Amino acid sequence: MPAVVSLSNVHKSFGALQVLKGVSFDVAAGEVVAVIGASGSGKSTALRCINALETIDSGEIVVCGHKVHDPELDRRALRRDVGIVFQSYNLFPHLTVAQNIMLAPTCVKDMGKAEARRLAEEVLAKVGLAEKADNYPEQLSGGQQQRVAIARSLAMQPKLMLFDEVTSALDPQLTGEVLRVMEDLARGGMSMILVTHEMAFARKVASKVIFMHQGKVWETGPGAMLANPQTKELAEFLSNDL
Amino acid sequence: MSLTPVHIEFIATGALWTVGLSAIAFVGGSILGFALALARISPVPFVRRCAGTYIQIVQGTPLLVTLFLFYFGLAVVGFDSLPAIVAAGLGLVIYSSAFLAEIWRGCLESVPKTQWEAAECLALTRWQRMVRVILPQAMRIATAPTVGFLVQIVKNTSLASVVGFVELAQAGKLVNNTIFEPFTVFIVVAAFYFVICYPLSAWSRSLERKLNAGRR
Numbered sequence: 001m002p003a004v005v006s007l008s009n010v011h012k013s014f015g016a017l018q019v020l021k022g023v024s025f026d027v028a029a030g031e032v033v034a035v036i037g038a039s040g041s042g043k044s045t046a047l048r049c050i051n052a053l054e055t056i057d058s059g060e061i062v063v064c065g066h067k068v069h070d071p072e073l074d075r076r077a078l079r080r081d082v083g084i085v086f087q088s089y090n091l092f093p094h095l096t097v098a099q100n101i102m103l104a105p106t107c108v109k110d111m112g113k114a115e116a117r118r119l120a121e122e123v124l125a126k127v128g129l130a131e132k133a134d135n136y137p138e139q140l141s142g143g144q145q146q147r148v149a150i151a152r153s154l155a156m157q158p159k160l161m162l163f164d165e166v167t168s169a170l171d172p173q174l175t176g177e178v179l180r181v182m183e184d185l186a187r188g189g190m191s192m193i194l195v196t197h198e199m200a201f202a203r204k205v206a207s208k209v210i211f212m213h214q215g216k217v218w219e220t221g222p223g224a225m226l227a228n229p230q231t232k233e234l235a236e237f238l239s240n241d242l
Numbered sequence: 243m244s245l246t247p248v249h250i251e252f253i254a255t256g257a258l259w260t261v262g263l264s265a266i267a268f269v270g271g272s273i274l275g276f277a278l279a280l281a282r283i284s285p286v287p288f289v290r291r292c293a294g295t296y297i298q299i300v301q302g303t304p305l306l307v308t309l310f311l312f313y314f315g316l317a318v319v320g321f322d323s324l325p326a327i328v329a330a331g332l333g334l335v336i337y338s339s340a341f342l343a344e345i346w347r348g349c350l351e352s353v354p355k356t357q358w359e360a361a362e363c364l365a366l367t368r369w370q371r372m373v374r375v376i377l378p379q380a381m382r383i384a385t386a387p388t389v390g391f392l393v394q395i396v397k398n399t400s401l402a403s404v405v406g407f408v409e410l411a412q413a414g415k416l417v418n419n420t421i422f423e424p425f426t427v428f429i430v431v432a433a434f435y436f437v438i439c440y441p442l443s444a445w446s447r448s449l450e451r452k453l454n455a456g457r458r
Contacts, residue, residue, distance in 0.1 A: 053359060079365035090360035094378045094453075103374060104364035156364065 003062075004029050004160050004191045006051060010059035012045055019045045021215040026043040027160075027193055027208075032186045034202035034223075037194045037212035038237055043195045046212070047162050050095040050193065051084050053231075059102070064159045080108065083153030084162040087169055089145040091137040097124065097148050101155045108156070123151040127181045143174030147181050154185075161185065199226055199238065211237065245426050249417045253427075256413025257434040259327075263399045263409060264438075266331040268392055271338025278343035280372075283350055293343070300340035306401055309333040313405035330402035338395055341433060349384035350376060382453040389446035393439045410434055 005027035012020040019042045027033050043133045048054045049061060052068050052075050055200045061068035064081040089102050101120035105111040111119070124130045127147040129140075137145050138224055153161060163182065167175040179201050186192060187206050196202055202209055203223040211219040219225065219234045229235040281293035286415070313329035324332075353376050361371040403412035414431035418424050 051363060053363070075362075076365045076367070079363055082363075084363045086356065086360065088356060090356045092357065092360070092375055092379075094382070106367065107367075107370045107374065108365045154365070 001132070001202060002029055003027060004031075004064050005193065006060070006062045007046070010046070010049060011057045012042075012049060012054060013057055019215055020049070020056070023212070023215070023217055025210055025217055025220065027191060029159075029191055030189045031207045032190075032192045032205055033194070033208045033210060035193060035210045035212060036197070036199070036202060036237070038219075038240075039105045039162040042215040043212045047084075047164050047193060047195050048192070051082050053084075053238055076108070080156060081159045082162060083156060083158035083160070084164065085146070085149045085153055085166050087165040088138060089142070089149045091135070091145055091148055091152070095136050096134050096136055097129070097140070100148060100154045101135070104152070104156050108186040119155055120151075123154045124148070126154065126184070127151045128177070128234055141174060142170050144237035145179045146170065146174075146178045148184075150178075150181055160193070163192065165197065167196070167197050167198060192198075202226065213237070245417070245423060245430065249421065249427075250430065252417060253413045253430055253434060255411040256408055257438065258407065259413075260396065260399050260434075261438060263327070263330055263334065263402060263407070264392070264396045267334035267338045267395050267399070270331070270335035271342050271395070274335065274339035275342030275346060277340060278316035279350060282343060282347040297340045297343055299411055300336055301344070302373065305337050306404060307334065308337055309401060309405050312336075326402070326405045326407040329405050330399070330407045333405075334395065334399065334402070337398070338391070341391055342388065345382070345387045346384055347389070349380040352383055353379045361368060375432040378453070382450065385446055385450045385453060389442050389449075392442055396438055396442075397435065 001177065003026040008021050008024050010023045011018070023042065025045055035046065037043045045054060049056050050063055050068065052073060056069055059069065063078060064082065066078040067073060068078065092103070095103065098117060098120045099121070100111065101123060104118040105116045105119055106113060121130060121133060124133055127150055129144060129147055129151070132140060132144060132148070137148065167178050170178060175198070179198065182194070183205050203226045206223045209221060209223055209225055210217055213233045219229065219231050226238060229238060244303050278293045278297065281289045282297070284290050309330060312333045313324060313326070316329070317323040352441065357375055357379065358371060361375040399409050400411035402409055403415070408416065410431060418427040421427070
């Protein structure tokens with residue numbers, strides 16, 4: 001399988017704080033990669049670097065053929081191929097659910113309004129919210145808003161989806177409904193990188209788990225590695241998580 | 243001699259000039275102020291600095307002095323003496339542009355950074371992000387302070403009398419000079435100011451409700 005994402009010896013600092021210290025990993029097409037680790041281990045920063053929301057200091061990142069480390073990077077072309085869902089949903093509060101979803105296809109892909117509306121209804125049905133198209137975000141629960149955020153990204157038909165702790169702000173019941181949508185996406189063959197604290201979900205859905213510790217990839221393996229950690233840091237992290 | 247319908251009519255004419263001058267100040271100030279607000283959040287440092295310097299100079303100068311500068315100053319540097327309406331209009335446009343720019347810059351910057359990021363991640367251009375995502379949210383935040391400042395503009399037009407412009411306050415002063423009934427005259431003047439300003443506040447509330455559709 002060709003790699004859709006390739007990080008090679010990536011370094012990133014914020015001032016004197018070195019957050020990524022030579023991070024390298026690949027994600028193959030159709031692969032679901034769960035990035036786990038304690039707060040401050042650099043996992044969210046790595047995800048933001050993949051989408052060029054942060055500029056790296058050194059190393060190479062190639063995403064769907066886009067050289068993200070290149071200063072001449074066409075960011076808009078990259079973002080057409082990569083969808084990202086944030087912890088805080090970041091829906092546009094002045095737009096209805098359908099308008100949130102239609103915005104990028106009409107603005108970026110010059111899609112007609114009727115076609116974009118059909119697409120919005122299609123992706124909303126996929127996340128189980130077809131009846132909420134004309135509601136405003138604030139009229140929805142946190143879980144529903146997060147599913148709309150996923151639908152909004154899906155409307156751009158990305159080749160890769162990034163999920164940045166998307167269930168951290170949700171209670172267990174709402175977490176379940178979001179994870180089900182992500183599981184459906186994974187089963188559909190979508191390439192995904194998810195930064196998550198949901199260990200059970202990572203074990204069940206991820207084809208690869210990456211444990212980050214102190215800005216480095218500390219341990220990598222299939223979901224089963226969570227039951228049998230090879231390093232004491234991962235074992236400690238997992239025991240704290242329980 | 244007491245207040246007659248002729249006096250009231252004279253004061254009403256002054257009120258019309260107040261409305262006209264306020265409209266000039268607000269429309270001109272809005273156009274210039276919006277450009278300045280965008281310049282203040284520009285990614286280009288030089289543009290940000292130029293806009294910041296202009297705003298600091300104008301905000302640091304009393305409106306009265308600005309009006310004098312336009313009325314008398316431009317004549318000194320070779321322009322023929324400007325008509326009072328032009329000098330007052332220019333002075334008020336410059337004054338309101340600086341304040342509106344800062345009000346709107348604050349409103350634009352108070353839209354969470356995550357909204358910019360979300361729009362950026364959907365591959366929208368900077369202009370699309372501004373027009374489709376940031377401005378509609380900033381407008382909701384800006385409504386109350388903008389209308390509040392518009393009311394200030396209406397009241398500050400009274401300073402235009404120093405360059406010989408007969409607006410509402412000056413009209414009241416002239417009427418009082420003839421009938422010497424300051425309390426009565428200025429109650430009438432105050433009532434005219436209220437009639438101009440109250441609808442603005444009511445409009446602000448209805449606009450806020452309309453722009454707040456997503457938060458009902």
